[in-house]
Amino acid sequence: MKRHFFLIGALIAVFAFFWPAGASAQGSTPSDDDVNRIARELYCPVCENTPLDVCPTQACAEWREQIRLMLAEGKTDAEIKQYFVDYYGARVLAEPPRQGFNWLAYLVPPVLIALGAFVLVRALRDWVKPGVTEAGTGESEPPADSAESDEYIQRLAEELQKRR
Amino acid sequence: MLAELGFGVLVLTFFLTLYSFTAALYGEWKRSEAVVESARRAMLLTWPLLTLSALALIYLLVNNAYQVSFVYEVTSRSMPAYLKATALWGGQAGSLVFWAWLMSAFTSLVALRKWERDRELLPWVLVVAAFTLAFFLSLIVFFENPFLRYWQTAGGNVLRAVFQPANTLPFIPSDGRGLNPLLRHPGMVIHPPMLYLGFVSFVIPYAFAMAALITNRSDDRWIRLTRRWTLWAWLFLSLGLVLGGRWAYDVLGWGGYWAWDPVEIAAFMPWLTGTAFLHSVMIQEKRGMFKQWNMLLIILTYALVIFGTFLTRSGVLSSVHAFAQSAIGPMFFGFIALTSFFSVGLLIYRWGSLKADVEIKSLFSREALFLFNNLLFMSVLVVCFWGVLFPLLSELFTNQKVTVGPPFYERATAPLFAALMLLMGAAPLSAWGTASARTIGRALWKPALAALFVTAVLFFTYTRHPIALIGFFLIALVLFVTFYEFWRAARARTKAHAENILLAFWNLFGRNRRRYGGYVIHISMMLMAVGILGIELFQRETQGTLALQQSLVLGGYRLEYRDIARFPGPDSREVTRAVVDVYQGERYLGQLYPRIDYYPEAQQNMTIPGQRPTLRDDLYVLLVDWKPASSSGATFKVYVNPLVNWLWLGSLIFLAGILIAAWPERERSAEQ
Numbered sequence: 103m104k105r106h107f108f109l110i111g112a113l114i115a116v117f118a119f120f121w122p123a124g125a126s127a128q129g130s131t132p133s134d135d136d137v138n139r140i141a142r143e144l145y146c147p148v149c150e151n152t153p154l155d156v157c158p159t160q161a162c163a164e165w166r167e168q169i170r171l172m173l174a175e176g177k178t179d180a181e182i183k184q185y186f187v188d189y190y191g192a193r194v195l196a197e198p199p200r201q202g203f204n205w206l207a208y209l210v211p212p213v214l215i216a217l218g219a220f221v222l223v224r225a226l227r228d229w230v231k232p233g234v235t236e237a238g239t240g241e242s243e244p245p246a247d248s249a250e251s252d253e254y255i256q257r258l259a260e261e262l263q264k265r266r
Numbered sequence: 267m268l269a270e271l272g273f274g275v276l277v278l279t280f281f282l283t284l285y286s287f288t289a290a291l292y293g294e295w296k297r298s299e300a301v302v303e304s305a306r307r308a309m310l311l312t313w314p315l316l317t318l319s320a321l322a323l324i325y326l327l328v329n330n331a332y333q334v335s336f337v338y339e340v341t342s343r344s345m346p347a348y349l350k351a352t353a354l355w356g357g358q359a360g361s362l363v364f365w366a367w368l369m370s371a372f373t374s375l376v377a378l379r380k381w382e383r384d385r386e387l388l389p390w391v392l393v394v395a396a397f398t399l400a401f402f403l404s405l406i407v408f409f410e411n412p413f414l415r416y417w418q419t420a421g422g423n424v425l426r427a428v429f430q431p432a433n434t435l436p437f438i439p440s441d442g443r444g445l446n447p448l449l450r451h452p453g454m455v456i457h458p459p460m461l462y463l464g465f466v467s468f469v470i471p472y473a474f475a476m477a478a479l480i481t482n483r484s485d486d487r488w489i490r491l492t493r494r495w496t497l498w499a500w501l502f503l504s505l506g507l508v509l510g511g512r513w514a515y516d517v518l519g520w521g522g523y524w525a526w527d528p529v530e531i532a533a534f535m536p537w538l539t540g541t542a543f544l545h546s547v548m549i550q551e552k553r554g555m556f557k558q559w560n561m562l563l564i565i566l567t568y569a570l571v572i573f574g575t576f577l578t579r580s581g582v583l584s585s586v587h588a589f590a591q592s593a594i595g596p597m598f599f600g601f602i603a604l605t606s607f608f609s610v611g612l613l614i615y616r617w618g619s620l621k622a623d624v625e626i627k628s629l630f631s632r633e634a635l636f637l638f639n640n641l642l643f644m645s646v647l648v649v650c651f652w653g654v655l656f657p658l659l660s661e662l663f664t665n666q667k668v669t670v671g672p673p674f675y676e677r678a679t680a681p682l683f684a685a686l687m688l689l690m691g692a693a694p695l696s697a698w699g700t701a702s703a704r705t706i707g708r709a710l711w712k713p714a715l716a717a718l719f720v721t722a723v724l725f726f727t728y729t730r731h732p733i734a735l736i737g738f739f740l741i742a743l744v745l746f747v748t749f750y751e752f753w754r755a756a757r758a759r760t761k762a763h764a765e766n767i768l769l770a771f772w773n774l775f776g777r778n779r780r781r782y783g784g785y786v787i788h789i790s791m792m793l794m795a796v797g798i799l800g801i802e803l804f805q806r807e808t809q810g811t812l813a814l815q816q817s818l819v820l821g822g823y824r825l826e827y828r829d830i831a832r833f834p835g836p837d838s839r840e841v842t843r844a845v846v847d848v849y850q851g852e853r854y855l856g857q858l859y860p861r862i863d864y865y866p867e868a869q870q871n872m873t874i875p876g877q878r879p880t881l882r883d884d885l886y887v888l889l890v891d892w893k894p895a896s897s898s899g900a901t902f903k904v905y906v907n908p909l910v911n912w913l914w915l916g917s918l919i920f921l922a923g924i925l926i927a928a929w930p931e932r933e934r935s936a937e938q
Contacts, residue, residue: 134809134901145669150584151527153671156520158871163891196671198656203664207656211678214652215645222641226634229626 132173137166140179147190154194269334272322273413273428276363279315279370280403282308287396294389302389309377309392312370312399320367323360323412324351332439335426336360336412342444342867344838349450355458356445358579359412364459365575366402368466373399376470384487390477398469401601409593447865447872450837453513457506461533464503465571468540470495472568472609475561479612484557484619489547497928500544503537504924508917519873519888521807521905523913526675528583528654532574535650539567542643549633552698557620558613559640565609572602582658631701635693642686649678676802680733687740687795690788691747713746729804737799741792748785755782775926783927790923793916800883800909807906809890813899821906823885824849828857830892830900840864844889844900848878860889860902881915883908 141155146162154162165186172182186194198204286308293301323336328350332338340353340360355361373395381388406412414426417434424437448454471492478488510530511523524530543563549556577583580595613620626634653670660668695709720742721735729735752771759770775782808820812827819825828845835841843861847854858876865872878885884907892900 134811134903135807138807138809145671151525151669151671153520153525156518158519158873191667193657193667193669196669197674198660198668198670203660203666204668206659207652207668207670207674211645211649211652214648218641218644218648222637226626226629226637229624230629230634 132170136173137169140169140173140182141166143196144183144186144194145196147186147194153196268322268326268331269413269415269428272319272326273411275315275319275322276403276407276411276413279312279319279366280400280407282312282315283396283400283403286312287393287400290389290392290396294393302392305392305396306377306388309370309396310374313367313374316363316367316370320354320363323363324354327351327353327360330442332442333415333436334412335414335416338416338439338442340442340445342442342838344867345445345450346837348455349445349837352455353445353449355462356449357412359406359410361458361462362402362406362410362579363412365462365466366399366406368459368462369395369399369402369469372466372470376473384491386481387474387477387483387488387491390480391473394473394476395469397605398473401597405594405597409597441867444865444867447863447868447870448517451513451517453509453516457509457513460502460509461506464499464501464506464533465536465575467495467499467502468536468564468567468571471499472564475564476609476612479561479609479616482616482619484616486547486550486554486557489550489560493547494928494930496540496544496547497924500537500540501921501924501928503533503540504920505917507533507537508914508920512914516877517872517874519875521805521875521886521888521903521907522801523910526653526670526672528657529578531650531654532577535647535654536567536570536574538643538647538650539563539570542640543567545636545643546640549636553633554622555624555633556637557622558617561613561620562610563640565606565613568609569602569606572598572605576602577654627700628702630692630696630703630706632693632696632698635689635696639686639689639693642682642689645682646679649675649682683795684736684740687744687792690791691740691743694747694751694785694788709750710747713743713750716746717742731803734799734803737795737803741795741799744788744792748788751785752782779929780927783923783925783929786923786926787920788923790916790918790920793912793919795916797910797913797916800912801907804908805905807904809901809903811891811899811901816899818902818904820904821883821908822850823855823904823906824851825858825887825902825904827900827902835863838866840866842889842892844876844892844902846876846887846902848885858885858887860887862889862892879911881909881911884910 138155142153144154146152146154146157146159147165148161149157149159152162154165169182172185177185183195187199192199192204198207200208286305289301289305289308293299293303293305326334326337327341328347330337330341330343336357336359340357341350345353353360355364373392376391376395411428413428415428416437416439417425417427417431418437419425419431419434425431425434430436471488474488474492478484507530510533514520514525515523543560546556546563547560550560576595576598580598581592582595628634653675656670657668660666691713692706692710696706717739721739724738725735752774755774756767756770759765759773760767763770763773765773806821808818810818812818814827814829817824817826826847826849828847830842830844832840832842841861841863843859846858846860848856848858855878858878860876861874863872863874864870873888873890876887884905886905886907888903888905890901890903
C-alpha cells in the first residue's frame with residue numbers, strides 16, 4: 103500500500119516535469135505588455151541568465167522592438183520564439199527544448215529522485231519489520247514472537263537512556 | 267612597500283599553514299604532544315598574519331593606490347570610503363583573501379578551545395582545516411594575487427608583478443575603474459560576508475567529522491561538539507541567501523528576489539544539505555542511528571561549499587571554456603575531487619564501525635519522518651545540481667548552449683517543497699520511537715480542521731487558485747500545529763510549575779532551545795512561504811509610456827506621472843528621478859521616486875525602483891526609459907507583488923528563531 107503512495111508520488115513528479123508551459127493569449131495591438139509577455143519567456147542572447155523583458159542593455163531593447171514588429175505583422179508567440187531560437191540558438195529559451203540530448207535534463211532528476219525514494223522505502227521496510235528480512239543486514243534479529251517483550255525492553259532502555 | 271608587505275605576509279602564512287598541516291600529521295604519527303601543540307600554535311598565528319595582509323590591502327584600497335592592479339580594478343576616486351574598504355570582496359583576488367581570513371579566524375577559534383577531553387581529535391581537525399586553508403592561500407599566492415602592481419617597460423608595455431622587474435618604472439593610473447555599480451549597495455556590502463561566513467563555518471563541522479572518522483570514534487561526540495557551529499553556519503548561510511534576495515529585489519530591477527540563477531543556486535545547495543544535516547543529526551543524538559548518513563551529509567555540504575565557490579569564482583558558468591582558461595578552475599576541480607575521494611573513501615573504510623542497530627518502529631515515528639525530510643531535501647538538491655550542471659554538459663557534449671531557467675526549477679521543486687511543508691506539519695506531532703498513524707492523526711485533526719477553515723475563508727475572500735489554496739492550507743497547517751505545540755507545552759508547564767501562561771511560554775525556550783527555536787524557524791519559514799506564494803502566483807505587471815499627468819492603472823492602484831528631474835548624485839552618479847503620485851481608487855497614498863542611476867565610469871545604468879511596501883502587497887515602480895519631459899514622456903514598469911513583504915518579515919523572525927536555537931545553554935556549556 104505504502105509502496106503505491108510512492109509510486110504515485112514518483113509518477114506525479116515525472117508528470118510535473120512534462121507539464122507544458124502555459125499558453126499565451128494573442129493581442130491585436132502590440133503594447134509593451136504584449137511584448138513583455140513574450141520577452142519574459144525568452145532569455146537575453148548575450149547576457150547570462152537575464153530574461154529579455156528585464157534586460158537593461160540596448161541590444162535587448164532592440165530585440166524587444168523586434169518582437170513588437172513581429173507581433174504587428176501578426177506572428178504568433180510560437181513563431182516569434184522560434185525566430186529567436188533559429189537566430190540565437192536554444193539558449194534564448196527558458197528551458198532546453200525537449201529533444202535529443204536535452205531529454206536528459208528532464209529525465210535524470212525524476213529518475214534519481216525515484217531511485218532515492220525506492221532505496222529509502224526498501225530500507226524502511228527492512229527496518230520497520232525486523233525478523234522477516236530475506237538476506238537482510240546479516241545481523242541476528244530477534245524472533246518475531248518476541249516483538250512485544252522486545253518493545254518493552256526497548257522502552258526500558260530508552261527510559262534508562264533518558265535518565266543518564 | 268605595503269604591497270610587498272601584504273604579499274610577503276601571505277606567503278609566510280601559506281608556509282605556516284603547510285607547516286601546521288605537516289606538524290599535526292607528524293605529531294600524530296610520532297605521538298608527540300609537543301609537535302601537535304606546535305601545529306596548533308602555528309595555526310593560531312595565521313589569523314593575525316592574514317589580518318595584517320587584509321588590512322594592508324584595505325589600506326591600499328582606501329588610499330587610491332592604483333598602481334596595485336586589484337585596487338585599480340575595483341575602486342575609483344569618487345567612491346565613498348566604506349565602499350572602497352568593502353571592495354575587498356568586490357573582486358576575485360580580494361574575496362579569496364577575505365575567504366582565507368575568515369577560515370583562519372574560525373580555525374583559530376577552534377584551536378583555542380579547551381582540548382583536554384577530545385585531544386585525539388585535535389591533530390586531525392588541524393590537518394583538515396590547514397589543508398583547506400592552504401588550498402585557498404595557494405590560489406591567492408600563485409594565481410590570484412591581489413598585490414600585483416603595474417610596471418611600465420621602456421617600450422611602453424605595462425606588466426603586472428609584485429616586485430619591480432628590471433628596466434621598468436612604476437606605472438600609476440590616475441584613477442581606477444571603479445566597483446561594478448551593481449555592487450555599490452548596502453545589501454552587497456553585507457551579503458557576501460554572510461555567505462562566506464556560512465560557507466567557511468561549515469568547514470569546521472566537516473573537519474570534526476573527518477577527525478572522528480580517522481580516529482574511529484563512532485559516537486556522536488563530533489556532532490555535539492559542532493552543533494552550535496553548524497547552527498551558526500546555517501544562520502550565516504541563510505542570512506546570506508536572504509540578503510542576496512533583498513539586494514536583487516532592491517537593485518536589479520526585475521521585480522523579483524530569486525531567479526534560479528546558477529550563482530544563487532551555488533549558495534542554495536550547501537544550504538539544502540546543511541538543513542538536512544541539522545535535522546538528521548537529531549536522529550543520531552536521540553537514537554544513535556544513521557551515523558553513516560550524517561557523515562555523508564556533512565561531506566556533501568563541505569564539497570558543495572567548495573563547489574559553490576568554484577562555480578562563482580572559476581568562470582565556468584559563463585562557459586565551460588572559460589573554466590579551462592581560468593587558472594583557478596582546474597585547481598578547484600582537483601581540490602574537490604581530492605577531498606571528496608578521501609572523505610568518501612574514509613567513510614567507506616569506517617562503514618562497519620559506524621553501523622548501528624537500525625530499528626524503526628513505525629513509518630510515522632519522528633526518525634522515519636526525518637528520513638523523508640532528508641529524502642526531500644536531497645531531491646531538491648538533485649534538481650538544483652542537475653539544473654546547474656546540465657547547461658555545462660550540453661555545451662561540452664553537443665556544443666549547444668542552453669538555459670535552465672525558473673520554469674524548470676519551479677515545476678520540479680514546488681511539489682517537493684509542498685511535501686516538506688506537510689512533513690513540517692506532521693513531524694512535530696510524532697514521537698521518537700513509537701508513533702502510529704493513529705496517534706499522529708489524533709493530534710493532527712484539530713490543526714488540520716482549523717487550516718481547512720482558513721483555506722475555506724481564503725477561497726471565498728481571496729483566491730480560487732488551486733495551487734495557492736493547497737499552499738495556504740499547508741502553511742496554515744504548519745502554523746496551527748506549531749502554535750498548538752507551544753500551547754500544549756506551555757499549558758503543561760503552568761500545571762507542573764504553577765507558572766502563569768506567559769511565563770511558562772517564556773521558560774519553554776530556556777528548557778529546550780533547539781526544539782522551540784526550531785519551531786520559531788518553522789513559523790518564519792511559513793511566513794516566507796506566504797510571501798513566495800504571493801509573488802509567484804499573483805504577481806501582476808504592466809508597462810506603459812506616459813506623458814506628464816498621464817496615469818497607469820494596475821491592481822487597484824493608479825500611478826500618475828508628475829515630474830522628472832536629472833541631477834548629479836553622490837558616488838559620481840547621474841541620477842534621473844521621476845515623481846509618481848500613487849492613488850488607490852480616489853484616495854491619495856503618496857509619492858514614489860523610481861530612478862535611473864547612471865555610472866559614467868562603468869557606462870552602466872542602475873534601475874532603482876520606487877516601492878510602497880504593505881503587508882498586503884508591494885507596489886514596485888521602475889523608470890524604464892525616459893525622454894525630456896517636454897517630449898513623449900517616460901516609460902514605467904509597474905509590478906504589484908502581493909504578500910511579498912511577509913518574506914522579509916519571515917526572515918527577521920527566522921533570525922530570532924535561530925538565535926534562540928543557537929544560544930548557549932547553561933547546563934550544557936558547563937558539561938562541555
